[in-house]
Amino acid sequence: MLRRAVRRKDKTSETKRQGTEDAGEDTEGAKKVLRTFQDKKTWKAARKAKEESALEELVLGRRQEEPTDRLQDAEDQSEDxxxxxxxxxxxxxxxxxxxxxxxxxxxxxxxxxxxxxxxxxSWAQTSQGRKRQHQSDDDSDEELLQHTGDLLAESSALPxxxxxxxxxxxxxxxxxxxxxxxxxxxxxxxxxxxxxxxxxxxxxxxxxxxxxxxxxxxxxxxxxxxxxxxxxxxxxxxxxxxxxxxxxxxxxxxxxxxxxxxxxxxxxxxxxxxxxxxxxxxxxxxxxxxxxxxxxxxxxxxxxxxxxxxxxxxxxxxxxxxxxxxxxxxxxxxxxxxxxxxxxxxxxxxxxxxxxxxxxxxxxxxxxxxxxxxxxxxxxxxxxxxxxxxxxxxxxxxxxxxxxxxxxxxxxxxxxxxxxxxxxxxxxxxxxxxxxxxxxxxxxxxxxxxxxxxxxxxxxxxxxxxxxxxxxxxxxxxxx
Missing domain, CATH: 2.130.10.10 (YVTN repeat-like/Quinoprotein amine dehydrogenase)
Structure with missing residues (x-):
């Protein structure tokens, strides 16, 4: 009888502990879902602001560090x-x-x-990213001239x-x-x-x-x-x-x-x-x-x-x-x-x-x-x-x-x-x-x-x- 009472007591204690652990896991999961939702809202808001800022810079010409008047010749490519x-x-x-x-x-x-x-x-980048791209473009100007020929030459009378x-x-x-x-x-x-x-x-x-x-x-x-x-x-x-x-x-x-x-x-x-x-x-x-x-x-x-x-x-x-x-x-x-x-x-x-x-x-x-x-x-x-x-x-x-x-x-x-x-x-x-x-x-x-x-x-x-x-x-x- 004494042994059976001890077993019941042990099982009851174990059940309570398990319930406490499950409740803790549910609370932690809810917190994770809440954090994920908040992070997603913050990310969406940040990305929306980034898009509007990038479009404004593109249309109003505020991107001083990236030239827009120099063209690169399009490569031959088949249509897909x-x-x-x-x-x-x-x-x-x-x-x-x-x-x-x-x-x-x-x-x-x-x-x-x-x-x-x-x-x-592609233009919706951070200013640092655009600056790095600009530096890369400057480094490749000589190579671009070699590949495109008259692309960077001064325009004269059109034949x-x-x-x-x-x-x-x-x-x-x-x-x-x-x-x-x-x-x-x-x-x-x-x-x-x-x-x-x-x-x-x-x-x-x-x-x-x-x-x-x-x-x-x-x-x-x-x-x-x-x-x-x-x-x-x-x-x-x-x-x-x-x-x-x-x-x-x-x-x-x-x-x-x-x-x-x-x-x-x-x-x-x-x-x-x-x-x-x-x-x-x-x-x-x-x-x-x-x-x-x-x-x-x-x-x-x-x-x-x-x-x-x-x-x-x-x-x-x-x-x-x-x-x-x-x-x-x-x-x-x-x-x-x-x-x-x-x-x-x-x-x-x-x-x-x-x-x-x-x-x-x-x-x-x-x-x-x-x-x-x-x-x-x-x-x-x-x-x-x-x-x-x-x-x-x-x-x-x-x-x-x-x-x-x-x-x-x-x-x-x-x-x-x-x-x-x-x-x-x-x-x-x-x-x-x-x-x-x-x-x-x-x-x-x-x-x-x-x-x-x-x-x-x-x-x-x-x-x-x-x-x-x-x-x-x-x-x-x-x-x-």
């Missing part, structure tokens, strides 16, 4: 369809940040949902005939679009390019090889027709076939909806231009109206009126003059300060104009038409005659001209038509001749929808009808 089409590359960290738009129209019940995804590209151009990885390689790319545009000061297709805006860092995704912006039920960077580079303005438009503040990460503009009766504001001085947004309305908005307040300050429907418009580099063309082929020249039409002339042979572009030095003026003809004028002569004769009528395109644009030196003009395959050409302006080797026998060109030169012509981007933003390196120019 599996990697380009894979969703695994979209966000390697699996982070999705959803924000609601900042609404200014209280009567709009159908609020557009805005979703922004972002990952950490005619064949242009020294090379295909690089697509701008949106890490995030291909599902529909036609409506707009490609380079940032005015940073090595960044935007692409717009359907309801998606993409921002990419351009390095010619990987072109990592910086951000994507999804605006539901808002098919983007036109997208432009603001002149300061902080904002992206987005327009569609509605009477409202959106402004995306890249630094703050906020999207602002601008409702119906007071004093503007148009129900569709799908086309607009940004003045180079950053003061105005110009929306092309119906019935010949051009609406001049303050870029700061987004309010209409004046409306100009043509005698025909507006086809296209462009500002001069100093923003003092505005050139617009109507579907009847008449070109209007406006004084932006007084809002007066100071000159008007007829585009020779044009029955329906589609595009107009002015070179940065205002030397050349180009107009495109429904028939595919592109007329190039000497601007000074065109401003002194109601019926000027073009320097050259380019007949290389046979379908409606979609876009014409000049590079920063006025040596190259790009033009395209979106209705047929490979309808894109580069023109050597000093001789008014077309480069014979572009585009080459590249089956991926397809139908070109839009194009743009980088600020110093180091790159050319072209968006096609299959969601690709193709990138080309123009080796004659050393800077981005």
């Amino acid at each position: 369809p599996a990697s380009e089409g894979s969703d695994d590359d979209v966000d390697s960290l699996g982070v999705v940040d959803t924000r609601e738009a900042a609404w200014v129209d209280d009567d709009d019940d159908d609020r557009t949902r805005v979703e922004k995804t972002s990952d950490v590209p 005619r005939g064949n242009i020294n151009i090379k295909r690089c990885s697509d701008v949106n390689k890490t995030y291909p679009h599902q529909g036609p790319v409506r707009r490609v545009e380079f940032h005015p000061s940073a090595q960044v390019c935007l692409t717009a297709a359907q309801d998606v805006l993409g921002l990419f860092q351009v390095d010619g090889r990987n072109n990592p995704k910086i951000q994507t912006l999804h605006i539901e039920k808002f098919p983007i027709r036109t997208a432009h960077f603001s002149t300061c580079g902080r904002e992206v303005i987005l327009a569609s076939t509605f009477k409202w438009f959106f402004v995306y503040d890249m630094i703050a990460g906020k999207v602002l909806k601008i409702p119906k503009i007071r004093g503007v009766d148009d129900t569709s504001l799908s086309r607009f231009e940004v003045s180079p001085d950053g003061r105005f947004l110009l929306f092309l309305g119906k019935n010949g109206f051009l609406h001049l908005l303050s870029a700061k307040t987004k309010e209409c300050v004046s409306s100009l009126k043509m005698n025909s429907d507006v086809s296209a418009a462009t500002f001069s580099k100093d923003s003092r003059h505005l050139y617009s063309v109507g579907d009847d082929g008449e070109v209007y020249v406006w004084d932006v300060g007084t809002r007066d039409c100071i000159h008007k002339f007829v585009d020779e042979g044009c029955t329906h104009a589609t595009t107009i572009a002015l070179s940065h030095n205002s030397k050349y003026l180009a107009t495109g038409s429904q028939s595919g003809v592109v007329n190039i004028y000497d601007t000074q002569r065109a401003l002194t005659s109601p019926y000027p004769t073009p320097l050259k009528a380019l007949l290389n395109l046979t379908t409606p001209v979609t876009q014409t644009t000049f590079n920063h030196t006025g040596e190259v003009m790009a033009m395209c038509s979106s209705e047929v395959f490979k309808a894109a050409r580069l023109v050597h302006l000093p001789t008014l001749s077309v480069f014979s080797n572009f585009p080459e026998a590249d089956s991926m060109v397809k139908r070109v929808q839009c194009l743009d030169f980088s600020p110093h012509s180091g790159y050319l981007a072209m968006g096609n009808n299959q969601g690709r933003a193709m990138l080309y390196r123009i080796k004659h120019y050393k800077n981005f």
Whole structure:
């Protein structure tokens, strides 16, 4: 009996000790889970602040220790369809940040949902890491010169005939679009390019090889027709076939909806231009109206009126003059300060104009038409005659001209038509001749929808009808 009582006592003591140990383990496990959760929140907050700081530095040009104007030639590399089409590359960290738009129209019940995804590209590094990379780049300058030849040499006059151009990885390689790319545009000061297709805006860092995704912006039920960077580079303005438009503040990460503009009766504001001085947004309305908005307040300050429907418009580099063309082929020249039409002339042979572009030095003026003809004028002569004769009528395109644009030196003009395959050409302006080797026998060109030169012509981007933003390196120019 005594032995049995002792055994029971020992078992009871052991059971109590085991229970105490189990309770201690549960408490310790809960503490570990709590610490893990807190660490994860702290890590997420720190990483979010790091991303915003890195984007602000990239866009505003605060990275003094890392040069952005020197380019490295992209290496020859085969395209990998599996990697380009894979969703695994979209966000390697699996982070999705959803924000609601900042609404200014209280009567709009159908609020557009805005979703922004972002990952950490190569530029999002610590300052010490970027400094080490900069030192490494300095050490390899001599080797880079040996491998790239004329890449670091001073640019001289661009030769005619064949242009020294090379295909690089697509701008949106890490995030291909599902529909036609409506707009490609380079940032005015940073090595960044935007692409717009359907309801998606993409921002990419351009390095010619990987072109990592910086951000994507999804605006539901808002098919983007036109997208432009603001002149300061902080904002992206987005327009569609509605009477409202959106402004995306890249630094703050906020999207602002601008409702119906007071004093503007148009129900569709799908086309607009940004003045180079950053003061105005110009929306092309119906019935010949051009609406001049303050870029700061987004309010209409004046409306100009043509005698025909507006086809296209462009500002001069100093923003003092505005050139617009109507579907009847008449070109209007406006004084932006007084809002007066100071000159008007007829585009020779044009029955329906589609595009107009002015070179940065205002030397050349180009107009495109429904028939595919592109007329190039000497601007000074065109401003002194109601019926000027073009320097050259380019007949290389046979379908409606979609876009014409000049590079920063006025040596190259790009033009395209979106209705047929490979309808894109580069023109050597000093001789008014077309480069014979572009585009080459590249089956991926397809139908070109839009194009743009980088600020110093180091790159050319072209968006096609299959969601690709193709990138080309123009080796004659050393800077981005």
